[in-house]
Amino acid sequence: MAKEIHNRKIKVTADGSHTFVLPDWKEHYHSVNGAISESRHVFIKNGLAQQAEGLKEYHILEVGFGTGLNALLSLEYGKKKALRLNYLGLEPYPFTLDEVKRLNYPKLVSGGIFSDVFMQMHELPFGKIAEFSKGFTFSKWQIGLDLAPLASSSFHLVYHDAFAPQFQPELWDEEAFYRLYSVLKPGGRLVTYSSKGSVKRALTACGFALKHPAGPTGKREMTVAVKNF
Numbered sequence: 001m002a003k004e005i006h007n008r009k010i011k012v013t014a015d016g017s018h019t020f021v022l023p024d025w026k027e028h029y030h031s032v033n034g035a036i037s038e039s040r041h042v043f044i045k046n047g048l049a050q051q052a053e054g055l056k057e058y059h060i061l062e063v064g065f066g067t068g069l070n071a072l073l074s075l076e077y078g079k080k081k082a083l084r085l086n087y088l089g090l091e092p093y094p095f096t097l098d099e100v101k102r103l104n105y106p107k108l109v110s111g112g113i114f115s116d117v118f119m120q121m122h123e124l125p126f127g128k129i130a131e132f133s134k135g136f137t138f139s140k141w142q143i144g145l146d147l148a149p150l151a152s153s154s155f156h157l158v159y160h161d162a163f164a165p166q167f168q169p170e171l172w173d174e175e176a177f178y179r180l181y182s183v184l185k186p187g188g189r190l191v192t193y194s195s196k197g198s199v200k201r202a203l204t205a206c207g208f209a210l211k212h213p214a215g216p217t218g219k220r221e222m223t224v225a226v227k228n229f
C-alpha cells in the first residue's frame, strides 16, 4: 500500500475543486465529477445534516482523513448550525504540508474564512487534540482502522471514505464494519459513497439498517447505514 500511495498527482475535478490521483492504481481521492460537491452531498447532506436534527454536540470519526476536505466541510456546517463537533480522523498515509498547501479547498469554502484552521488541522501532530475554532475540537491518528484503539459506542457519525473496495477490501468487509458498528452510539450512522453489493451485504450482516439515497453526480446511489437501537 505505502508504495502505491507514493507519487500522488493533483488534479482539477468538474466543480473546479482539487483532488489527488494515485497513478499506480488510477484511483482518485474524490469523484472526478466534483470533489467538494461529492463530499458535501455524501458526508454533509446525507450524514451530518441528517444526524444533526436534534442534538447540539457530535462525535465524528472519519476513516481516511486524507486531504481534510470532509473535516473542513463539517466545520463549515457546524458553524452555520451552531453545533459543537468533536472530530477524529484516521490516516495512516498522511499528505505532506507541501501537498496540502497546493489544495484549493480553503479558498473555495466559505470565502476562505477557514483557511487557517485547515492548515492547523494538517500541522497538528498526530495524537494531539486541539480546539482551533470555538466548538470544533479536532484530532487525528496516524493509524489504520484495524489497529485504532476506539472506544465502543462513542461516535454519532462515521464518515467511511476509504479507497474503493477493489483496492482496500479489508476496509469494506464484515470485520471492518463490525468494528465501526461497535464504535457508533445506538442510532448513529455510517455514511459512504459506495453502494456496491458486497458492501451492502457486509453492512447488513453486522446489524446495520440501510438506506440508499441518490448518489452525488455520476452515481445512482450511496449508502447510509444506521445502527439500530
Ligand SMILES: C[S@@+](CC[C@H](N)C(=O)[O-])C[C@H]1O[C@@H](n2cnc3c(N)ncnc32)[C@H](O)[C@@H]1O
Residues within 6 Å of the ligand: 028, 029, 030, 063, 064, 065, 066, 067, 068, 069, 070, 090, 091, 092, 093, 094, 143, 144, 145, 146, 161, 162, 163, 164, 168, 171
Ligand atoms: C478515498 S481517500 C479519501 C481521503 C479523504 N477523506 C479526503 O477527502 O481527502 C481514502 C483515504 O483512506 C486512507 N487510508 C488508507 N488505509 C487506511 C486504513 N487502514 N485506515 C484508515 N484510512 C486509511 C488513505 O490514505 C486515504 O487518505
